Every structure is written in C-alpha cells, then in structure tokens.
Amino acid sequence: MSKGEIVSGCLAPHPPHLVYAANPSQNEPRSSGAGAWQALHESYQKLQQSLDAKDFDVLIVHTPHWKTRIGHHLLGVPQFSGLSVDPIFPNLFRFNFELEVDVELSENICAAAQQRGLEMHMMRNPDFRVDYGTITSCHLAHPQWDKQIVCISSGRTYFDYSNEAGELEMLALGAATREAVEKSGKKAVLLASTSLSHRHFTSEPADPEDPQYEYIYNNNQAAWDDHILGLMREGKCQQILDEMPDFIEQSISECKDGSLTWLFGALGVPDYPANVYGYGTVIGTGNAVVEWQGAAQ
Numbered sequence: 591m592s593k594g595e596i597v598s599g600c601l602a603p604h605p606p607h608l609v610y611a612a613n614p615s616q617n618e619p620r621s622s623g624a625g626a627w628q629a630l631h632e633s634y635q636k637l638q639q640s641l642d643a644k645d646f647d648v649l650i651v652h653t654p655h656w657k658t659r660i661g662h663h664l665l666g667v668p669q670f671s672g673l674s675v676d677p678i679f680p681n682l683f684r685f686n687f688e689l690e691v692d693v694e695l696s697e698n699i700c701a702a703a704q705q706r707g708l709e710m711h712m713m714r715n716p717d718f719r720v721d722y723g724t725i726t727s728c729h730l731a732h733p734q735w736d737k738q739i740v741c742i743s744s745g746r747t748y749f750d751y752s753n754e755a756g757e758l759e760m761l762a763l764g765a766a767t768r769e770a771v772e773k774s775g776k777k778a779v780l781l782a783s784t785s786l787s788h789r790h791f792t793s794e795p796a797d798p799e800d801p802q803y804e805y806i807y808n809n810n811q812a813a814w815d816d817h818i819l820g821l822m823r824e825g826k827c828q829q830i831l832d833e834m835p836d837f838i839e840q841s842i843s844e845c846k847d848g849s850l851t852w853l854f855g856a857l858g859v860p861d862y863p864a865n866v867y868g869y870g871t872v873i874g875t876g877n878a879v880v881e882w883q884g885a886a887q
Contacts, residue, residue: 591775596768597646599857600637601850601880602781604655604726605872606676606683608634611799614733618684624799633868633879634730640865640881641732641779648692649732649739650699650767651781654847655723656743661709662763663743664696667716676722682798687725692738695774699740702766708759709745727783737779742767744847753835753846760848761831764855771856780856782849786818787811787841787876794873807874814841815869815876822864822880827854841876857882 608630611621656663669690676683700710724741742763748756771778789811795803806812814837821830830837831854838846845851854860860882867879 594771594774594776594778596771596780596856597644597777598641599780599853599860599882600731600782601853601878602637602727602731602783603785603877603879604653604723604730604783605630605785605875605877606679606722606726607798607872608730609685609726610682614729616686618686619682622797622799624797624801626799626801626804627870627872629868629870630872630877630879633870636867637731637879637881638733644779645777646779647737647776648695648778649728649737649781650742650771650778651724651727651739651783652742652744652849652852653721653723653727653783654744654844654849655721656741657847658711658743658745661711662703662745663711663713664700665691665718665720665741666693666696666712666714667691667718668693670718670720672719674720674722674725683722683726685722685725685729687720689720689725689728689735690738692740695770695776696740698770698774699742699767702770703763706762706766708762708766723783727781731779731781742852744849748838748846748848753838756846756848757831757834757851760851761855764852764857767852767856768858780853782853784847784849785844785875785877786815788844789842790873790875804871805874806871806876811841811876814843815878819866819869819878819880823866825861825863827860830854831859844875
C-alpha cells in the first residue's frame with residue numbers, strides 16, 4: 591500500500607449565513623440576495639476550484655461546535671442523515687444532509703492520538719446530531735458531498751487549564767492525524783472549521799443579509815486578523831503559534847477551540863506561504879478562507 595498524504599489543509603470557517611446566502615437546494619430558508627457576504631462567497635469559490643482540481647479521498651474536519659467535556663471524540667458510525675438546524679440562527683440554516691463517515695480512518699486517528707497520551711473516544715450513537723459547523727464547512731469547501739468525512743470534536747483543555755496547554759494538545763492531535771493518514775494510504779483534505787476574531791453582534795437586522803449592517807466588531811479585531819493573515823502569507827505559522835495565546839484572548843478568537851492549531855500540527859507547522867483566498871465579516875466576526883498545499887516534508 592502506498593503512503594497516504596495530506597494534499598491540502600484549509601482554514602474553512604463555518605458561518606451558516608454563507609450557506610443561507612447561496613440558496614442550495616438542501617437548505618430550507620431562502621435568502622434575499624442582498625449580498626452582505628459576497629467577498630467570502632468568492633473566497634470559497636476559489637477554494638472549491640482548487641479542491642476540485644485535486645485527487646483526494648476524504649475530508650477531515652475539526653469543529654468548534656461539537657464540544658466534548660472529556661477528551662476528543664470522532665464519529666464512529668458509517669452514515670448520518672437528517673435535518674440540521676442551527677440553534678442560534680434557525681431562520682437561516684435548516685439543512686437536509688446525508689454524509690458518509692470514514693470509520694476506519696477515524697479509529698486510526700483515535701488510536702494514534704491515544705498513543706500520544708491524549709484522551710480519545712469513538713462516538714457510536716447512530717442518532718447523534720452532527721453539528722452544523724461540520725456540515726457548513728464541508729458544504730462550503732466541497733458542495734458535491736461525494737467524499738467520506740472524518741469529524742473530530744473540540745475538547746475543553748483550553749478552557750479548563752490554559753491556552754498553552756490546549757495548544758500542546760492540539761499539536762499532538764494534529765501529528766496523530768497526519769500519522770494515521772499516512773498509514774491509511776489515502777489522500778486527505780483537512781478543514782479547520784473556525785473563524786479568526788470572534789466577538790460578534792447580538793442583534794439582527796430585518797434582512798440578515800443587508801450589507802449596511804455587516805462590518806468588523808471593532809478595530810482591535812481587525813488589526814489582529816490582518817496581522818495573522820499577514821503571517822500566513824509570509825509562511826510564518828510558527829510565529830502564529832507563538833502568539834496564539836495572546837491572539838485568542840485579545841480578539842476573543844474562536845481558535846480557542848483548537849482547530850487552527852490542530853491544522854498546523856497536521857501540516858508539520860508550514861513554513862511556506864499560504865493561499866489567502868479572501869477575508870470578510872459575518873455578524874462582526876472575522877473570517878478567512880485559506881489553503882496550504884499539503885504537509886511540510
């Protein structure tokens with residue numbers, strides 16, 4: 591069997607607003623088409639084109655919206671289907687989904703992480719509600735839904751201990767993910783389903799897609815997001831990791847759930863420039879669509 595590889599690693603944020611605005615047949619609500627999030631739509635279109643040109647077998651997503659109290663969990667049931675309703679924005683996201691899980695690869699990631707001392711569990715409940723973050727990122731990155739997925743939950747180490755402890759754990763989980771992919775013989779695309787800055791508005795206009803109400807929450811968040819994206823463009827991911835605890839606290843970043851650090855760990859902490867396809871805001875949060883072309887050798 592040939593050695594597997596990570597062919598692409600992506601920062602793929604999960605605002606349900608982007609699915610709503612695209613009006614896919616699976617989503618029940620219909621948007622007004624006012625165009626508030628056009629920059630992010632165009633960014634995701636560039637990512638879709640890049641992934642469509644690649645040969646890969648599986649999407650592996652780390653999601654902030656499957657929060658597990660003890661350890662990290664992976665889906666361990668071959669198929670899921672149903673209606674996914676966003677608990678905060680049911681007016682925007684009621685999505686009929688069907689997905690297939692690569693259970694074997696999920697189990698191998700679980701075992702590789704356990705060997706590194708991490709608390710890991712397989713989720714075997716066939717009635718489990720797959721979180722909307724997983725569904726949204728997978729749909730926006732590859733809307734064909736013709737690939738199996740692996741879904742990894744976000745543990746609570748950052749919250750229970752410290753940002754620094756969380757970072758170490760997510761780097762180890764990323765390395766375990768890479769090891770399992772390489773042993774599998776499969777080609778994988780990784781999705782870090784996370785925003786950057788994440789302080790957001792708490793009220794909604796009559797038309798959620800009205801562009802006059804869409805802007806960054808404050809200048810501090812804008813400055814941090816711009817700085818992080820600059821480091822990505824320069825291939826300075828290690829510096830991002832060095833600054834991550836401050837970024838998390840000072841911008842209320844969703845990276846506190848570990849998705850971006852997991853991605854860097856799986857990619858071997860890239861030292862080459864990323865493809866930053868674009869940046870935009872959703873309810874005041876900072877979101878970027880970014881791709882690294884495979885793991886560092």
